[in-house]
Amino acid sequence: MTTLKTASGIALRGKRDDPMFKDERPGWKGYIEWEAYPEKRKLAEEILATYEFDAPPEFQLCPLPDTNPILEGVRWKQYHDALGSNLRNIPDISWEYVKKEKAADMIHVLQFPYNGEPPRGRLVDTEITRNEDHFVRNHGGIPEIDAEAYTLDIEGLVNDPKRLTLADLQNEELFPRQSNVVSLQCSGTRRIEQIHEYPGDGDELINAPWGEGAIGTSRWTGVSLKKVIKYCGGLKDGGEGIHLEMFGADTYFKKGKVYNYVVSVPWRKVKLNEVLLAWEMNGKPLPRIHGYPLRTVVFGYIGARSCKWLYKIKAIRGPSLAPVQMKEYLYYTPQVGKQNALYSNGFSIQDMPVSSAIMEPVSFQQIIHDGSIRLKGWAYSGGGHWPIRVEVSSDGGSVWYEVPHENMSTKYFYAWRTWFMDLPVDAEGWLEFCVRTWDNALNTQPTYVRSAWNWDLHVTSSCHRIKIYSINRSKPLTAKRLKMLEEKNTPIIPITHPMEFDLETQEEYDKEMEKRGGRDPLE
């Protein structure tokens, strides 16, 4: 657990059982306003500096724990604990919402702040993701905000700053309702492939080892931020060079300092009606874990911009300088790492590129088949593009097969397409299956993980590759072996389990050896 680092900490420690930092407003439990109070942030920083926190676990240079949750988030729990009784229970409260609102079989990548993805196969069974299966990538605890107490402040470089209630936003006389099918994707999707290729940044908010499930698709309903800005009299100077900074009620930590979750999107994006303030997810109120009562949904962007528990929007010049926007979600060239990374020498990830994944079968599966294997998966492109063609290969990417259009789900401007394919497979033994997608701008995916590895391990968009052991029953020798094993009631899988039986009799061997001219040359 946490230990005190300095003697001066003792006085502060005495307060640990007090609610040192109180909730900001009635009806907003777990929301501490940091951004508006520099003196509060300074005190929190001083308190944190008196502690020695546990080091984050090493999980990149050694095998991942085979547990669920995979990672716990001890350090972040300790940060909350150190700041007094009002923050102490946030991790527990948040975990209760995981259990209540998410599917029981979620893969808990990180317990706190909660990061979780659904089991692989189920995710692509439907083009719209069930709410309980939708991935969650939170950066802090879950605030509990009453809809009746909820307000949204619009301020900064708007001509007519306003405070709006949820009822205002839902008033169709003030704002036309907008509803879109939109995929959200964490830039960490498939990060595990980058970690296994080369370890990267050991950020204190752990770079979670995501699989292929940190993507989901919902019908989101709410109002376009553009309409809300118009309602506030529009932006100063017609919006030229202006970004909209969005404030989330969750608490965020970065290098010993405390913040609310703050990110921004450019007015150019908002103007396209591609930034939605949403209160409904697939026709239901937002789950708490997904941002109830109101969140942003930014179409085609990295999920991190879709701010949850939104309480304020501020129009500013240029992108936000808050840490999540300025110091996180940067994409570095491969020669950049701990020795030379700056905030300025990585570019800021906004639009998401074309990518895809095979969700079934899964890597290392050993499959008995008759000449074809069914694959299913997803394909996505952000930034206003959509997946136009999916191709799969059974030989690591030499020969590609196009997924027939009738095996692909609906085209949406802002969403993925799920797909399936019966891939012809003649060869036996270990094969590398892979998938690549082309979007409507003819972008396709980098070839290998190595092709686009980057220090912060973001955006693993290279061709997704899995290892499959093919056992082709249509081959006579294989059919014979399978029959023999069946008669002996012995499964062939896993292939690494030794076979108790001789592979051939001495007579068969001698006969075959004679045909082959023996082991040695004739002369």
Add this chain to the structure above:
Amino acid sequence: MTTLKTASGIALRGKRDDPMFKDERPGWKGYIEWEAYPEKRKLAEEILATYEFDAPPEFQLCPLPDTNPILEGVRWKQYHDALGSNLRNIPDISWEYVKKEKAADMIHVLQFPYNGEPPRGRLVDTEITRNEDHFVRNHGGIPEIDAEAYTLDIEGLVNDPKRLTLADLQNEELFPRQSNVVSLQCSGTRRIEQIHEYPGDGDELINAPWGEGAIGTSRWTGVSLKKVIKYCGGLKDGGEGIHLEMFGADTYFKKGKVYNYVVSVPWRKVKLNEVLLAWEMNGKPLPRIHGYPLRTVVFGYIGARSCKWLYKIKAIRGPSLAPVQMKEYLYYTPQVGKQNALYSNGFSIQDMPVSSAIMEPVSFQQIIHDGSIRLKGWAYSGGGHWPIRVEVSSDGGSVWYEVPHENMSTKYFYAWRTWFMDLPVDAEGWLEFCVRTWDNALNTQPTYVRSAWNWDLHVTSSCHRIKIYSINRSKPLTAKRLKMLEEKNTPIIPITHPMEFDLETQEEYDKEMEKRGGRDPLE
């Protein structure tokens, strides 16, 4: 532990505390003769059939244990235990010899039968391997044979079968002495790379997860088998098509049956004086663990043919049909596996191909340097060839540098060459270093592990590749970061440990952003 499988086993089990199978001869402890007594082998087989033995551990489809020994060999200990009190202690006795005869810091890949390799870097510090560092790949327990009681039988298709004592063999009036520097290599060397690429055969004698150290070089002294055969009047029919079957005193198990360790080499090989009956290893008597008092050393062949604790040589037509020769050490095409492998459709590994390894640095090392990194390693080619050129690359094999001849050890006809090289490295971040060797017949190595993966996971001779994180102090940004960390007394390694400090100040960031024209385009 073992459990009884059948009721009929109970009578046999009663005997477990008796020495059911006695030592063959006085002065030969732990040597049970199986090959000459079919009825003894049948009884042992019946006894083994009454037991249910523990399944071998699954270690290929999941991470390897981080222990030393890495694997224990429980099942093989149980086989010995099941056969009565005379075999029961063999695993313990063998382990005592490991502790006595091998370096304290050996990597114990498998405890019983003992498989072990030395720590990477030390192995290539000398061109001759210290006896205590030489890898060991045993297939059974270690027999304890008195030199005075020792005899070697020469029989089968020789004109004048004989029994020779060690004194006879060492009598220089009968046999000229022969001494050669010879590398022995296990065909499992670098198997871990194949396992990590694709799991393979889960043989009951575990396919040990060897690193790069299952190779060693000694000066071996003894007599040429050719001279011994001549002393026995030569072979029938002038030796045409004849192989020499060699019997080791250790006990070997295969699919529920019991054997001595038996392998063969062709007379063609013996005729070249490339098969030595050796009693000395680097001027000292053979260690027990390496075959005392007499073993075979077959130059350029897979180590498995260099039979230890040799007690009999039999001239036969064609290769041995004993399991180690006929059923093991087969090299399959990649589409062959559990579903279709036969003894006849893999070829028998005898000559070893050209191969090499980087022994320092080791994979995943993070290295601070000034523009060059020192590599050291080994290079070898079997089958009568020798390494003529070693090349290394810092970019995965696009640009190759030749290791200067003055950095390579002595050329021998039958041994490896150790080498070192200061490799120019400009790039930073994760790099793939690799090595390949050319032999005097212009053979070189397959490019990737995938290029030559095979079901039994033998002969990993592809270019050896390691992942290195390069931190080049001659780069200004890196020098600045290293200086900052030094001032704060914080190591940069491991790179996955989060850095507590901001990467740049707000002022530096703003200045740099202005130079770059901000995050967004101008218009």
